[in-house]
Amino acid sequence: MISDLITQDTEILNEYTWQRYGDYLEGLGGKEYRQKVLDYVAFEDSPRSMNYQLDLMKQVGFSKVEILHKNMCFGAFGGIK
Secondary structure, X not given: OEEEEOEOOOHHHHHHHHHHHHHHHHHHHHHHXXXXXHHHHHHHOOOOXXXXXXXXXXXXXXXXXXXXXXXXXXXXXXXXX
């Protein structure tokens, strides 16, 4: 099971998702907080789309993969090997 930050496969959806997430962060802590979190993601993380990760799991031998939950830039998914 994996629960992680994800991107979207299409650029327009990816831009929309990150804009919404940024707006959420700004609502929590202001513009500086928004920038701090997004800078941290850019520096420390390398999110990929859920489809990319599920395909990769299949390539390495998982026989079953499932999306458990997907909400904007967060997702939960898993597989059975």
